[in-house]
Amino acid sequence: MKLSNVLIPLVAIIIALVIGAFIIIAMGLNPVLAYGSLLKGAFGSVYGITSTLSKATPLIFTGLSFALAKKSGLLNIGAEGQIYLGGLCSVLVGVYIQGVPMIIHIPLAIFAGFVGGGLWGLLAGWLKVQFGSSEIITTVMLNYTAMFLVAYMVNGPIMDGTLPQSKMLLPSATFPNMIQGTQLHLGFALSIFVAIICYFFLWHTRKGYEARVVGLNPEAATYAGINRKQITYLVMFLAGGLGGLAGTSEILGIQHRLYQSFSPGYGYDGIAVALLGLNNPFGTILAAILFGALRAGGDMMQMVAKVPLALINVIQALVIIFVAAEYLFRRFSRANLRRIKRQEGAVKHESA
Amino acid sequence: MSLPSIINTLASFLNTDIQTAVPIMLAATGMIFSEKAGLVNIGIEGVMILGAFTGVAASFFLGSAWLGLLIVIIIGGLLGLLFVFLVETARSDQVVVGMAFNLLGLGLTTIFNRAIFGLNTAPPKIDSFHPWHIPVLADIPYVGVAFFQHSSLTYLAFAVIPVVSFIVFKTNIGLKLRAVGEHPRAADTVGIKVVKVRYIAGMVSCMFGAVGGAYLSMSQLNFFTENMTAGRGFIALAAVIFGKYSPLGVMGAALLFGAGNAASYIIQATDSHIPGNLVLMIPYVLTIAALAGLVGKSVGPAASGKPYIKE
Numbered sequence: 001m002k003l004s005n006v007l008i009p010l011v012a013i014i015i016a017l018v019i020g021a022f023i024i025i026a027m028g029l030n031p032v033l034a035y036g037s038l039l040k041g042a043f044g045s046v047y048g049i050t051s052t053l054s055k056a057t058p059l060i061f062t063g064l065s066f067a068l069a070k071k072s073g074l075l076n077i078g079a080e081g082q083i084y085l086g087g088l089c090s091v092l093v094g095v096y097i098q099g100v101p102m103i104i105h106i107p108l109a110i111f112a113g114f115v116g117g118g119l120w121g122l123l124a125g126w127l128k129v130q131f132g133s134s135e136i137i138t139t140v141m142l143n144y145t146a147m148f149l150v151a152y153m154v155n156g157p158i159m160d161g162t163l164p165q166s167k168m169l170l171p172s173a174t175f176p177n178m179i180q181g182t183q184l185h186l187g188f189a190l191s192i193f194v195a196i197i198c199y200f201f202l203w204h205t206r207k208g209y210e211a212r213v214v215g216l217n218p219e220a221a222t223y224a225g226i227n228r229k230q231i232t233y234l235v236m237f238l239a240g241g242l243g244g245l246a247g248t249s250e251i252l253g254i255q256h257r258l259y260q261s262f263s264p265g266y267g268y269d270g271i272a273v274a275l276l277g278l279n280n281p282f283g284t285i286l287a288a289i290l291f292g293a294l295r296a297g298g299d300m301m302q303m304v305a306k307v308p309l310a311l312i313n314v315i316q317a318l319v320i321i322f323v324a325a326e327y328l329f330r331r332f333s334r335a336n337l338r339r340i341k342r343q344e345g346a347v348k349h350e351s352a
Numbered sequence: 353m354s355l356p357s358i359i360n361t362l363a364s365f366l367n368t369d370i371q372t373a374v375p376i377m378l379a380a381t382g383m384i385f386s387e388k389a390g391l392v393n394i395g396i397e398g399v400m401i402l403g404a405f406t407g408v409a410a411s412f413f414l415g416s417a418w419l420g421l422l423i424v425i426i427i428g429g430l431l432g433l434l435f436v437f438l439v440e441t442a443r444s445d446q447v448v449v450g451m452a453f454n455l456l457g458l459g460l461t462t463i464f465n466r467a468i469f470g471l472n473t474a475p476p477k478i479d480s481f482h483p484w485h486i487p488v489l490a491d492i493p494y495v496g497v498a499f500f501q502h503s504s505l506t507y508l509a510f511a512v513i514p515v516v517s518f519i520v521f522k523t524n525i526g527l528k529l530r531a532v533g534e535h536p537r538a539a540d541t542v543g544i545k546v547v548k549v550r551y552i553a554g555m556v557s558c559m560f561g562a563v564g565g566a567y568l569s570m571s572q573l574n575f576f577t578e579n580m581t582a583g584r585g586f587i588a589l590a591a592v593i594f595g596k597y598s599p600l601g602v603m604g605a606a607l608l609f610g611a612g613n614a615a616s617y618i619i620q621a622t623d624s625h626i627p628g629n630l631v632l633m634i635p636y637v638l639t640i641a642a643l644a645g646l647v648g649k650s651v652g653p654a655a656s657g658k659p660y661i662k663e
Contacts, residue, residue, distance in 0.1 A: 027467045075447055077394070133643035134652065136392065136447055137593060140586055141636040141643075148636075152629035271451050308466055313459030320452035324444035 008329060009276050012322035013290070020315045024307055034305035041300025042293035048300075050182035054254070056285075056292025058083070058263070060191040061246035062270025063277060063284040064198050065121075069239040070279050071202060072211035072231060073218060078124055078139025079243035080267025081146030082117035086244025087251045088150055089116030091158070091166050091258040094173030094251070105172040110190070110248055117244015118237040120146060125236025129229045135236070143267065151260040158258070166258035175253040187249030192285065194245065199281040201238075211235050243267060272320045291316065359494050365614055366498035371572055373603075373610030374509045375400070375564040375581075379588035380595065380602045381509075381516055382560020386432075387592055388520065389553035390533035390655045391439065392446045395453025396561040397585025399431050403562030404569040405461040408576040409468060411478040417570055420479070421505075421563065428562030432555030440547050443659045454585070462578050475575030481505045481567075503571040505563075510603070517599040529553060533653030536660040546660045564588065590639040593650045609635040 021031035042052045062079040069076035090113035097108065124142060127133040151164075158166045175186040202208040214221040214231050221228060246266055255262055273291055277283030298312040379396050386393050393399075406427045411420030431453070438449045469476055481503035485491075489500040520526040531539035532549045540546050564584070569576045587609055594608075595601030612635055616628040642650040 023463065027463070077447060077451075127640065127644055131644040131649075133640075134656070136394070136657070137589070137652075138640055138643055140394065141590060141640050144583065144586065144636045145633050145640075148629045148633040152627050152633075155629060156627055268451055268454070271448060272455075275445075275448055308463055310459040310462035310466075313455045314463065315459075317452040317454075317456035317459060320448060320455070321438060321444070324448045324452070325438055325442040327443045328441075 005278055008326045009278070009287070009319075009323055011329070012276075012319050015322055016315045016318035019318055020311055023311065023314065024305075027307070029305055029307055034301050034307045034311075037304035038294070038297035038301040040297070042297030046179070047182055048296060050179055050184035052289065052293045052296040053188050054183040054185065054292075055295045056288040057185075057188045057191050057253070058246040058250050058266040059269055059273045059288035059291050060195060060285055061242050061249065062266050063273030063288050064191075064195055064270075064281060065239045065242035065246070065267075066271050066274035067277065067279040067281065067284050068198055068202070068211075068242060069235055070274060071215050072235045073215035074125075074128075074232065074235055074239070075136050076121065076124070076139055076236070076239045076243070077136055077271070078121060078142050078240065078267070079246065079270045080263060080265065081139070081143035082120050082240045082243025083247035083250070083263045083267050084143075084146040084150045085120040086113035086117035086241075086247030087258055087262060088153060088247075089113050089244070090173075090248040090251050091169065094169040095158070095167050095257075097173075098170065100172060102172040105170070106175070106186075106252070109169075109173045109252060110245070113244045113248030113251075114241040115244070117247065118241035121240015121243065122233060122237040124240075125232045128236075129232050147261065150258065154258055154260050160257070164260055169252065169256050173252065174256055175249070183254065185249070185253030187253040190245070190249060194242065195281040195285055198242075202281070207231070207234060243270075246270070269316070272316055275320060275323055361618075363494040363497040365611075365618065367501070368614040368617065369607060369610045370499070370502060370506065371610075372613045373606040374506050375567045375572070375584055376588045376591055376609060377513075377603055377606035378509050378564030378567060379561045379585060380591040380606055381512060381599055382557040382564070383588060383592045384516065384520060384557075384597055384599060384602060385529065385553040385560075386557035387597060387656070388526075388529045388533045388653060389550050390536065390653050390657070390660075391436070391550060391554050391557070392657045393435060393450050393453075393554070393557065394447060394586070394589060395435065395450035395457075396558070396588055397581055397583065398450075398453035398455070398457025399428060399558045399561040400565030400568075400581045400585050400588075401457040401461050401579070402431065403428055403565030404580055405465060405565075405576050406562065407566030407570045408476075408478055409464070411480065411570065412468075412476050415479060417479040417481050420570065421566060424562045424566040425559045428559035429555045431562065432558030433551065435558060436551045436554035440550055440659050443661075446657050458579060461576070465576060465578060469576075478570075478574060480574035481571040505567055505571045509567070513599045513603050520599065530653070532660075533655055536655050540660070540662065546662075550660070561585070561588070587635055590635050593652070594635070594639045594642045596642075596650045597652070608638075 024031040024034050041048055043049055065079045066076055090109045093109045093112040120142060124135045124138045127138045128135045154166055155164050160167045178184045210226045211231050213226060214228055269291060273287045274284055277287035294312045298309045301307050302309045379400055403424050407420045407424045410423035411417050414420060438444045439446045483501050484504050486500040490496040528544050528549055531544055532546050536546045565581055568580055591602050591605040591609060595605035612631055616631040619626050619628045
């Protein structure tokens with residue numbers, strides 16, 4: 001891995017935090033107190049660390065979802081909808097399948113969430129292969145479709161009495177906590193495990209290799225006899241499944257029942273996480289922990305320094321913009337000028 | 353239900369439909385420019401919320417809704433400039449930048465709203481776009497309520513439709529726009545400045561998006577609330593596709609989607625057994641169907657989503 005690959009995200013984070021500090025000053029508040037309490041809230045205690053990790057968990061899944069699709073040249077903007085489908089399917093299993101022991105019930109609920117999200121992703125893949133519809137647009141539309149589907153379910157078929165929510169999960173389908181008295185649940189361990197599987201899939205299996213070839217150069221992939229349709233189906237199913245697992249872990253680990261808007265945009269945050277993590281499974285984990293820390297520490301920052309939590313959104317947006325604009329960083333560093341010319345030549349060959 | 357009361361309900365339904373449709377229609381009309389030029393801006397949601405807040409704040413400080421609107425247009429233009437700078441000049445991914453815009457819009461408006469107007473206080477009194485009763489026409493029974501008692505901004509939004517239609521389909525500018533979106537290299541060969549066209553298209557698009565947002569806070573309501581756009585930028589994207597990238601189509605799509613919304617309000621209010629959430633789902637399902645060609649195929653520009661790199 002090249003140094004500049006690691007340097008750009010770091011520089012982006014620092015610049016974003018500095019701009020954030022200016023915004024805090026402009027509001028007449030104290031940036032040192034704000035960032036201090038943010039850091040303390042995120043890492044200052046066992047509770048802080050565990051809440052950082054638990055907030056990172058759904059982001060690891062959605063980040064992996066985007067990264068996996070991106071590696072094979074697909075843009076999955078649909079993790080948000082896949083979360084809802086995953087959550088819905090897990091709840092159906094976790095509430096309505098009764099009398100099974102935990103050792104079977106939990107894997108079953110996880111499997112249901114994965115398949116539910118996976119089919120939702122596969123739908124976008126099918127629309128792309130069959131009708132040439134851009135997955136960017138279909139996944140966005142499917143997000144809202146899924147949100148309203150869940151809203152309908154918890155207000156109708158699976159409503160809990162008169163409240164717009166599902167019934168409580170059975171104890172046998174609830175994630176046990178990893179550390180007592182904290183929010184850290186089994187979902188975090190699952191997310192790390194899944195990240196390792198993603199890495200293994202992409203770099204140590206034949207299909208993963210084919211997926212990466214399609215992502216790097218679709219024409220060459222066709223020429224090499226790779227079945228691109230099959231790869232699109234497979235990758236969209238897997239990416240959707242990863243999105244679904246974000247919903248599963250959030251429901252089984254934190255919420256314990258289905259609400260109509262239980263995801264505050266984890267699917268969209270996943271895009272930023274993957275980008276910051278350079279679409280690499282382990283980079284994604286690190287980036288998700290950073291964003292989890294911002295969320296966990298943000299609460300403390302709001303409480304102690306009176307800085308609105310919304311500042312976290314701004315910092316995230318700035319990080320994304322700076323990382324995405326890496327071309328400018330490279331362009332303005334003279335030492336790299338020659339190498340860029342060579343790279344542009346290569347890019348042209350690819351796009352030609 | 354008696355006939356007059358049905359007509360009465362229908363008239364107020366149409367009134368609500370139009371008010372719900374206009375913000376979507378404005379943003380979608382603007383997106384025709386950017387989409388045709390090959391830009392996919394899923395950040396219009398963020399532009400809209402920034403427009404909604406800017407309108408209220410500017411009208412509050414300047415004391416005039418029209419001056420407020422002018423500031424909204426300027427801010428929209430600047431956002432467009434930033435968007436195209438990032439995706440063309442800095443060659444960032446359009447989807448990623450769009451996502452960042454949404455986060456930025458939500459974050460900045462919340463922060464500024466609390467900093468300027470405070471938390472948990474009554475919304476400030478601002479000059480907004482009031483319903484304007486068109487003389488004579490507004491007094492026609494039922495029809496008047498439905499069509500002729502809207503704010504000036506509403507009429508303006510509809511007046512813009514034929515103008516945009518003319519520009520996009522009948523003028524040289526429209527031809528350039530489409531050339532840049534379909535085949536930038538060919539456009540470049542015949543002397544069209546691809547990047548410049550995209551800059552202008554992106555700026556115009558965000559101006560419309562910002563005004564669409566301002567419509568929410570200055571005409572539908574007369575105050576700003578956090579996250580008040582609530583996904584309308586994405587519905588606008590759906591309207592562009594469902595309306596097949598034409599202004600008239602976009603208007604039809606926006607009115608149809610607005611009707612769905614208006615219907616879901618009525619359903620919720622009347623405690624009927626039709627699930628409102630399924631009604632709200634319809635625009636998105638229709639758009640997917642349009643993308644798949646089930647209700648007449650909607651095809652986007654060929655060079656969509658990629659920066660233009662000169663040879």
